[in-house]
Amino acid sequence: MVDKKLSMADIAEKINHEFDDDLSCIFNDDNADKLILRVRITNDEAPKGEIRIPDINKVFIKYGKVNKFDESEGFKPDNEWMLDTEGVNLLAVMCHEDVDSTRTTSNHLIEVIEVLGIEAVRRSLLDELRVVISFDGSYVNYRHLAILC
Numbered sequence: 001m002v003d004k005k006l007s008m009a010d011i012a013e014k015i016n017h018e019f020d021d022d023l024s025c026i027f028n029d030d031n032a033d034k035l036i037l038r039v040r041i042t043n044d045e046a047p048k049g050e051i052r053i054p055d056i057n058k059v060f061i062k063y064g065k066v067n068k069f070d071e072s073e074g075f076k077p078d079n080e081w082m083l084d085t086e087g088v089n090l091l092a093v094m095c096h097e098d099v100d101s102t103r104t105t106s107n108h109l110i111e112v113i114e115v116l117g118i119e120a121v122r123r124s125l126l127d128e129l130r131v132v133i134s135f136d137g138s139y140v141n142y143r144h145l146a147i148l149c
Contacts, residue, residue, distance in 0.1 A: 008035060015039065053093060058086040090115045122149045 012025035022043040088108045094101040126149040
């Protein structure tokens, strides 16, 4: 930053000026070995015009593994961004125009049976069991899990 003739104070001042009371910047000394600038959101109100789904409190973004189908190579593993939510409202999420309802899942079994029916609950329970069992690297044959579900 020395070659650009910038200091941490200059950067923090510009950010604070641009975002007023919405952001707060804390920074370390320019002579430190590792320069750190921490930005905290201070105004946590929802912007006007934001679309909210009732009973969904927070949304977290995660990078997960999925299997995608390619006509020449068949199924191959890939990574993509997904959204996890705190709170549940499966029906409203599936009805949202920007959500792919064919890939939407829920681990709230009561809501799944109310929205999608008994077969969807069986599949959801099977998927959750697989995640729990495979977490430590264990493998259980599908037939054995299917007996439970």
